[in-house]
Amino acid sequence: MGRRQRLISTSILRAIFQTKKSSDPATGPGLLARIFAFFSVFSLALSRYRADLFEYLRNKIWEIEEEEYTESFRSPSKGKRTDLISVGDLGYSGSTFFTSPNSKFLIKSLPRAFEQSFFRQRLLDTYAEHMETNPSSLLVRITDLLHTPSTTLGALMGTAPDHHIVMENILFGKSSCSKDDQDAWQTYDLKPNDYFYPERDIAGGRLAPDSVKERLIDEFPDKVRVTIDEKEELVAQIAKDTRILKDANAVDYSFFLVRYPASLASAVPVTPGKGSPWRTGVTSRDGQWIYRAILLDFFWSKDALQAHAMTGLVASYNFLKWGKDHGPMSITTTSDEYQQRFLRMIEDLIEIPDSTGQPSGELRTPADSTASLVEV
Structure with a gap:
């Protein structure tokens, strides 16, 4: 895995393991934090978007235990650096993909702004309601949405994606x-x-x-x-x-x-x-x-x-x-x-x-x- 992918992986893992459970889209980081975040090129400061909603889906609807979910992103070898596994560019959209170390979850970047805004603003609440009433739905189970709460140079330049979805890996077991x-x-x-x-x-x-x-x-x-x-x-x-x-x-x-x-x-x-x-x-x-x-x-x-x-x-x-x-x-x-x-x-x-x-x-x-x- 190259330096760029390693930095993106680190940003994703930092957001997954952050102690603050929820990133409220109505409130953002302070001015100084936004200034530092703006000059990030590869290692963007990601946060969980509507963390409480996705935790509810994981735990109550799909019955994914929170400890199992978090541990999926740790290296199975103690003492070794935790890194996601890069699976390259699998999509025509130019998205980058990683899997968790145990391959249970897939992380996909959303590099196109209109895709991000459509999912957040138009589809997310309907998606959550549908999953609650249809737990056997075949819509892919999205377990987290990571985003940058403020504008970054890396996102503007396209050097690093500012939105990622974490979802089930239907190839788990391969x-x-x-x-x-x-x-x-x-x-x-x-x-x-x-x-x-x-x-x-x-x-x-x-x-x-x-x-x-x-x-x-x-x-x-x-x-x-x-x-x-x-x-x-x-x-x-x-x-x-x-x-x-x-x-x-x-x-x-x-x-x-x-x-x-x-x-x-x-x-x-x-x-x-x-x-x-x-x-x-x-x-x-x-x-x-x-x-x-x-x-x-x-x-x-x-x-x-x-x-x-x-x-x-x-x-x-x-x-x-x-x-x-x-x-x-x-x-x-x-x-x-x-x-x-x-x-x-x-x-x-x-x-x-x-x-x-x-x-x-x-x-x-x-x-x-x-x-x-x-x-x-």
């Missing part, structure tokens, strides 16, 4: 397997792939290098094979989860699917906190795979200035007739349409047996997730 067995784990970051992606679609896809285009969207080359009841429960839960995202005008979220061979089940520990089927693992009908899944990246609002700018850009492409008319992008479509396409993607992804025992991908949307996808 590091417990042997190297060969770790290679058998598969991950897919799935979005509706029939939207317009300029990097992929314009001028024969020459707008961006392959290394960038490969991170735009994944394609699952198989089917998720579960029972009828398991599919109904999954579709119903995703319909509930995406309804609050639609109401908040969120788009571009993804279905993060993990699968690993069922033969590894005995070597994979249980995920922390209150279990739910798609977190602890659902075994495929043929007994070959174990599936895990959550909903990720619900921080892009259709109201964001960037979304409006990209909408105008797509309209310009169509006006100039560059190749052919292009439909909306996943970040410029309406939240209602994105939810409909997202649910159709889930329907198409899952294969269930029909009445004769043969595989079938057809299933009527369950009544408790509303009568039809159009109405969800």
Whole structure:
């Protein structure tokens, strides 16, 4: 881990271990502290945002013991420096990622200001209420939000992110397997792939290098094979989860699917906190795979200035007739349409047996997730 990442790691850990439980967004540090904080370039002074709310979610809703949570960020080797584990740049947004030393939690930076403000101001309270009434929700469990209470030079220059989310790591347990067995784990970051992606679609896809285009969207080359009841429960839960995202005008979220061979089940520990089927693992009908899944990246609002700018850009492409008319992008479509396409993607992804025992991908949307996808 390089010096920059080590300093960012230290800032995150300092905020996690700080004795002051809550960072009240209505009150900030003193003048002298703000002056010192402003000149920070890499080692930013982070604080927990609405710490009491996230502690309530951790302890009461997800049943993550506070001592277990805090100890997850300590080095397992006594006397050694505590550092997060850098897992590099995994996202198209330029976010940086770390895992806790025991791999139970994932830390992701939010470098884009509109994502931070959308989550804090528009979605957080609704998210917390939804998690309280739906403890088995597939929305990723966000256990902490770290931020800089005052402006910093590092954030202005882009040398260090000033917001980080701490969340569950759905890949927990992979590091417990042997190297060969770790290679058998598969991950897919799935979005509706029939939207317009300029990097992929314009001028024969020459707008961006392959290394960038490969991170735009994944394609699952198989089917998720579960029972009828398991599919109904999954579709119903995703319909509930995406309804609050639609109401908040969120788009571009993804279905993060993990699968690993069922033969590894005995070597994979249980995920922390209150279990739910798609977190602890659902075994495929043929007994070959174990599936895990959550909903990720619900921080892009259709109201964001960037979304409006990209909408105008797509309209310009169509006006100039560059190749052919292009439909909306996943970040410029309406939240209602994105939810409909997202649910159709889930329907198409899952294969269930029909009445004769043969595989079938057809299933009527369950009544408790509303009568039809159009109405969800």
